[in-house]
Amino acid sequence: MTIAKWTVILLVAVYLAALVVLYVRQREMLFPIPTAARTSPDAANYPEAEEHVLTASDGETIIVWHVPAKPGRPVILYFPGNGDFLAGRIDRFKAMTADGTGLVALSYRGYAGSSGAPSEQGLLRDAAAAYAFTTARYEAERIVAWGFSLGTGVAVALASEHRVAKLILEAPYTSTVDVAASSFWFVPVRLLMRDPFHSDRRIARVTVPLLVMHGTIDLAISIVFGERLFALAHEPKQFVRFAGGGHDNLDGFGAIATARRFIEQ
Structure with a gap:
């Protein structure tokens, strides 16, 4: 005994x-911050982009890369995933802007040259600064918010409070709490999580056209979470399932072309 x-x-x-x-x-x-240091667009072989340093509402300095849109073309306000850094996404950015579409891509606080440490509220402050930068140069009717992975929670929060033309969510989730709870089922995640990113509670305030893209074998964020979030969203909305697509490889399955068609509609 x-x-x-x-x-x-x-x-x-x-x-x-x-x-x-x-x-x-x-x-x-x-927020597994990459070890990559701050890299200028020129050093990353992306001279089309301009680097700008913004100041968030709490004083942190935030880096964005800006590719000016051609006259009359839309601009993508891009919110990356939790392990991304701007210099590591050059091929994707070039594909996004190949048709004259503009780009404002955000480096979150703590990431590759931006000051501070990441948190949900911090990233939302960063997004607000990036949005202010974008609306100072473009009408809101030209802005397409695009979030990938963790960035979908940032994009939903922004679109729920600010005017944009359209919203693209790539590998989204209902909340980071739901995703974590599915992996750590033996832990009271809902009591412990500090950054829940509740897109499920915010998506009802999004009224612009929505595109959701998700791979059917996404092992990082199950497509089930994308489907649940989509069910909560208002029309007009589209859900594109990429058969055999994973989490970080949807460009190889046609994600850029799918997004371009949606933007042009």
Whole structure:
């Protein structure tokens, strides 16, 4: 009986210690900041882009890359995934802007030259600064907000509060809490998570045309979460499933062409 009692006590202690580690380190897991240093567009072989340093409402300095739109063309306001850095997405950016579409791509706080440390509220402040930069140069009716992965939560939050023309969500989720809970089912994630990114609670305030793109074998964010979020959204809306598509490879399945058709509609 004594051995059994101490075994239970040990297991409980290990479990509680694991909870403490997960709570303390959760932002390191949600925001795995790449080791890439700040890189200028020219150094990244992307001279079409201009680098700008913005100041968020809390004083953090945030980097955006801007490719000016051709006359009459739309501009994509792009919110990347949690492990992305701008210089690592050159091929995607070039494909997005090949037809004269403009681009404003955000480097979140703490990422590749932007100051501060990431959090949900921090990223929303960064998005607001990027939106202000964009609307100072383009009418809201030309702005297409595009979020990828973690960035879909940022894009939904922005589109729920600010005027944009359209919204594109690539590999989205209902909330980061839902995604984390599906992986860490043995942990009370809903009580511990500090950055829940509740797109499910915000999407009802989005009234512009919506495109959702998701790979059917996405192992990072299951397509189930994209389907659930889509069900909560208002019309007009489209859901494109890429058969065999994963999380970070949808360009190879036609994501850019799909988005371009949606933007042109």
